[in-house]
Amino acid sequence: MSKVRTEDLKPGLIVSEDVKSPDGRVILPKGGRIEAFHPMLLKGLGVTEVEADSGDDEKLLQAAADYTREFFSYANPDSPVLAELFLYATGLVAQRLATGWVPPTLGERMAQNVEHLSDVLPADEADPEKIVRHETELASFPESSLRLKAELESPKASIGSLTKLIGQDLGLSAKLLKLANSPLYNFAEPVESIQRAVTLIGLREVSTLALGMATINYFQGIPPELVDMKSFWRHSISCGIFAKILSQAMGSGMNPERFFIAGLLHDVGRLIMFKKLPYASTEALLYARENFVPIVAAEAALIGYTHTAVSQYLLASWKFPAMLADLINNHHSPKAAPDPRLAAIIHTADAMSNAVEIGAGRLYVLPDFDDESFALMGLPASGLAKVFADYETQAEQTISAFF
Amino acid sequence: MALTLSPTLSLRKAPSISDEEFRKLRDFIYSKCGIFVDDKRKYLFETRFGPRLNALGAKSFSEYFQILTLSPDKDKELASLFEMVTTNETSLYRDTKQLDGVRASILSKIIKEQRAKGKFELSVWSAGCSSGEEPYTLSILLHEELGPELRKWRIAITGVDLSPAMVAKAKAGVYQEYAFKTTPEDIKKKYFTPVVGGLKVTDSVASLTCFQSMNLNDAAATKRIPKSHLVFCRNVIIYFDEAMKKKVVSSFYDNLLPGGVLILGHSETLHKISAAFKPMMLPGAMAYEKI
Ligand SMILES: C[S@@+](CC[C@H](N)C(=O)[O-])C[C@H]1O[C@@H](n2cnc3c(N)ncnc32)[C@H](O)[C@@H]1O
Ligand SMILES: [Fe+2]
Ligand SMILES: [Fe+2]
Numbered sequence: 010m011s012k013v014r015t016e017d018l019k020p021g022l023i024v025s026e027d028v029k030s031p032d033g034r035v036i037l038p039k040g041g042r043i044e045a046f047h048p049m050l051l052k053g054l055g056v057t058e059v060e061a062d063s064g065d066d067e068k069l070l071q072a073a074a075d076y077t078r079e080f081f082s083y084a085n086p087d088s089p090v091l092a093e094l095f096l097y098a099t100g101l102v103a104q105r106l107a108t109g110w111v112p113p114t115l116g117e118r119m120a121q122n123v124e125h126l127s128d129v130l131p132a133d134e135a136d137p138e139k140i141v142r143h144e145t146e147l148a149s150f151p152e153s154s155l156r157l158k159a160e161l162e163s164p165k166a167s168i169g170s171l172t173k174l175i176g177q178d179l180g181l182s183a184k185l186l187k188l189a190n191s192p193l194y195n196f197a198e199p200v201e202s203i204q205r206a207v208t209l210i211g212l213r214e215v216s217t218l219a220l221g222m223a224t225i226n227y228f229q230g231i232p233p234e235l236v237d238m239k240s241f242w243r244h245s246i247s248c249g250i251f252a253k254i255l256s257q258a259m260g261s262g263m264n265p266e267r268f269f270i271a272g273l274l275h276d277v278g279r280l281i282m283f284k285k286l287p288y289a290s291t292e293a294l295l296y297a298r299e300n301f302v303p304i305v306a307a308e309a310a311l312i313g314y315t316h317t318a319v320s321q322y323l324l325a326s327w328k329f330p331a332m333l334a335d336l337i338n339n340h341h342s343p344k345a346a347p348d349p350r351l352a353a354i355i356h357t358a359d360a361m362s363n364a365v366e367i368g369a370g371r372l373y374v375l376p377d378f379d380d381e382s383f384a385l386m387g388l389p390a391s392g393l394a395k396v397f398a399d400y401e402t403q404a405e406q407t408i409s410a411f412f
Numbered sequence: 413m414a415l416t417l418s419p420t421l422s423l424r425k426a427p428s429i430s431d432e433e434f435r436k437l438r439d440f441i442y443s444k445c446g447i448f449v450d451d452k453r454k455y456l457f458e459t460r461f462g463p464r465l466n467a468l469g470a471k472s473f474s475e476y477f478q479i480l481t482l483s484p485d486k487d488k489e490l491a492s493l494f495e496m497v498t499t500n501e502t503s504l505y506r507d508t509k510q511l512d513g514v515r516a517s518i519l520s521k522i523i524k525e526q527r528a529k530g531k532f533e534l535s536v537w538s539a540g541c542s543s544g545e546e547p548y549t550l551s552i553l554l555h556e557e558l559g560p561e562l563r564k565w566r567i568a569i570t571g572v573d574l575s576p577a578m579v580a581k582a583k584a585g586v587y588q589e590y591a592f593k594t595t596p597e598d599i600k601k602k603y604f605t606p607v608v609g610g611l612k613v614t615d616s617v618a619s620l621t622c623f624q625s626m627n628l629n630d631a632a633a634t635k636r637i638p639k640s641h642l643v644f645c646r647n648v649i650i651y652f653d654e655a656m657k658k659k660v661v662s663s664f665y666d667n668l669l670p671g672g673v674l675i676l677g678h679s680e681t682l683h684k685i686s687a688a689f690k691p692m693m694l695p696g697a698m699a700y701e702k703i
Contacts, residue, residue: 074421082459083452086424095423289679296650299501301456310650311679377452 012058013066018048020108026060073103076112080367082301083374089390090357090383091375094364097397101368113372128286137278137314140285141322150327153178154223161216161330171212172204175219184222185215187410192403193250193269214266220330221270225411228280239412240371241276244362246408247400249273251358254399259354259386268351271336272358278316279304281323286312294373303376305341317341343382353382361396365404426462429454433473440480444490445574446629446656447497460496491576498651500578502542504549504587505595506646507678509696515553517694518673522641523557525671533566537640537667539628539660540648541571544582544621545591548613550644551620552603570637572626579625585613629656634663641669646677654685661686665702674700 013022020043028037028051036054037047043061051059077099084091106112130140156174160166175182182203189200189210200206207215231238252272256263282290289312297307308315317338324334336355339346346352356379363375383390429437434457438449449457461476470476480489505511526534534554538547547569554567573579588610592600604611626633628648643664649657664674665688674689675697676682682689682700689700 070421078423078425078459081423083456085455086426086458087428092423096421099421292679295501299499301460302453306452 011061013061014058015048015051015056018043018059019104020045022061022066022107024059024061028056028059030054030056069106070099070103073106074099077102077367079301080374083303083306083376084378088378088380090360090380090393091378093390093393094360097394098364098367101365105368113370128288130285135286137318138322140281141319141326143285144281144323145326151223151227153181154220154227157216157220157223158328158330161213161220166212166216168204168207168212171207171216175203180226181219181222185219188218191407191410193253193407210266214264217266217270221273224274224277231280231284242411243408244366245273245276246411247362247365247404248275248355248358250400250403250407251361251396252354254396255354255358255386255388258388258392258396267332268354271333271355274333275337275340275355275359276316277337278318278320278323281319282316297374298372301374303374305376315341341376343379349382350385353379353386357383357386361393426458427465427472429458429473433477436477437473440477441493441497444629445494445627446660447651448653448656449497464492464496494574495577498574500542500575502545503594504545504591505599506545506549508594510678511549511553513694513697514675514699515557518642518699519553519557532564535568535638535640536570536642536644537637538569538571539643539645539664541573541582541623543578544571544585544623545587546644546646547571547582547621547623548585548617551617552599554620555603555617567620568638569621571621571623572637574625574627576625579623582623585618586610628660628663631663634667637667639669640667641672643668643672643674646675649676649680657685665689668702670702672702674702676700
């Protein structure tokens with residue numbers, strides 16, 4: 010039994026003495042449970058600490074750490090960055106455990122039925138180039154995206170031409186406006202037109218965003234039963250948000266939109282694999298969970314190549330701007346990128362979103378982390394706590410802008 | 413975040429393994445069972461083996477290695493090592509599409525040929541059978557295919573696995589709900605009966621099978637398996653390197669009767685492993701015929 014400061018209270022904690030206001034009223038009787046609203050309420054009433062059983066707390070924390078550690082078992086346990094990620098993820102898991110969450114058992118982690126799926130191409134015939142060709146022959150990259158790409162690369166681009174181009178696609182305009190009004194930007198006043206967004210955010214920046222959003226649209230048709238598309242996109246958007254925050258933390262002149270979109274699209278190769286090899290890629294997900302390896306290692310073991318090999322062909326055949334493609338294709342191997350320092354941003358953002366997702370019950374082990382490339386970014390590992398905090402203020406609303 | 417995290421919370425829990433120790437242990441595992449562990453799984457080794465090291469009181473991987481190779485209990489220790497490096501994930505009716513394809517195009521053909529020859533016998537080898545779901549599935553398929561005619565047939569389905577614990581489970585033939593995740597409901601009803609602790613395969617299904625623990629790396633042992641019409645080796649060779657894949661596949665080749673067929677897991681192929689088989693495209697699967 011010990012005193013817990015009001016600001017450290019978390020939901021689920023059981024108080025071991027009556028909690029009284031300074032004027033003696035009982036606010037929560039002995040044995041009561043702290044709910045999410047309590048810390049604020051108690052603080053408002055001037056209660057600075059309560060008696061709670063922190064022995065259970067310690068146990069809960071250890072349980073959270075043990076659960077979380079499983080998902081870090083593939084990566085270097087001595088990495089200072091992963092140590093930060095581990096602490097953060099453990100905190101999230103502990104919070105959930107405190108609210109009564111029961112973590113999935115080993116059996117549940119593995120249970121998934123892939124029997125209804127079948128691959129478009131047999132394993133013998135499917136290499137990254139072939140599956141991409143199969144895709145690009147079936148459907149061309151959307152006309153509007155091509156024009157956006159041209160706009161992005163054109164020296165003659167203007168607010169007028171870009172606004173007109175985006176305006177032709179109502180869905181795209183709506184999505185961009187939602188994004189401009191999300192906490193990602195946090196403008197003081199509502200952004201009501203694309204023109205205004207371009208003025209506030211910038212011409213190249215909005216073109217980049219528009220290209221990214223149009224690319225997402227292209228994949229909208231993937232049937233949800235193939236794979237859990239919602240968690241796929243959550244992971245992607247999270248990675249985008251982290252990448253943007255990281256790039257901003259690295260100083261000005263970084264074009265945060267570029268990193269947001271690269272983060273958003275970093276696993277795009279996986280979408281092609283889902284479409285062409287649904288059975289094999291779902292088996293790779295299962296293999297990843299069975300063997301405690303990250304999805305990218307499971308792809309290599311089971312399919313023989315990974316989603317970055319696929320995105321390489323895909324983005325090349327779409328003639329996607331190199332400033333995005335280089336980041337996407339190297340997010341698991343930042344050292345191999347033309348500019349490892351920039352690829353490290355997506356690499357780190359991916360790891361951070363994986364860490365967040367452990368707390369949300371996602372079941373995949375963190376991929377390898379390259380500390381040397383991270384060092385190039387010039388951020389201390391200890392600075393990541395602030396990045397997580399910034400992320401928390403933006404995540405939910407930004408993610409909901411997409412769904 | 414309002415949570416105060418205790419400073420004792422560290423990511424590392426297991427003793428660390430040096431590159432040298434890792435290579436030694438990995439080569440040892442490879443030489444014992446052909447399972448190949450790539451460099452990237454070094455840290456995974458630490459976490460998987462850590463609890464075992466702690467239980468043994470070994471302070472380093474070198475000490476653990478000594479126990480594995482020199483102690484009087486080394487055979488027992490080896491078995492527990494195998495448990496740590498293998499995955500036994502399986503289920504009844506795993507990969508239904510492939511099984512449908514095998515039944516329609518392969519089993520029925522072999523059966524027809526045998527009938528024509530007046531030889532009512534059939535043998536199947538399930539290599540890497542884990543807890544027995546695969547051999548029992550094959551027995552059920554044969555029950556479905558042959559119906560009442562089954563009585564006339566002599567059928568032997570031999571399941572082998574590296575893990576004695578898995579083989580024991582296979583022999584017991586009792587399964588939990590989880591094992592049925594890919595099984596059609598009617599099959600489950602027809603061939604399993606409730607017992608304490610789960611559902612048990614019927615005697616008729618069990619009667620076609622036999623199980624033994626065996627290392628596929630052991631060429632002398634695999635020679636003792638009766639010659640087969642059909643070899644199932646699914647989701648096993650992905651854990652092997654190319655040399656071991658070749659070795660194991662050649663033992664399948666030797667074991668198969670002329671015209672016999674090898675079935676691999678969904679994403680596995682003989683591409684680059686062996687040219688001694690004729691690949692056949694079935695609906696939902698690939699099969700490899702001995703030529
Ligand atoms: C993932 S299970 C596959 C089970 C089943 N064939 C299926 O597809 O559902 C792999 C099995 O291969 C076995 N195994 C691995 N290496 C082996 C070896 N060298 N000799 C025999 N069995 C081995 C493991 O013990 C494990 O039970
Ligand atoms: Fe990735
Ligand atoms: Fe990712």
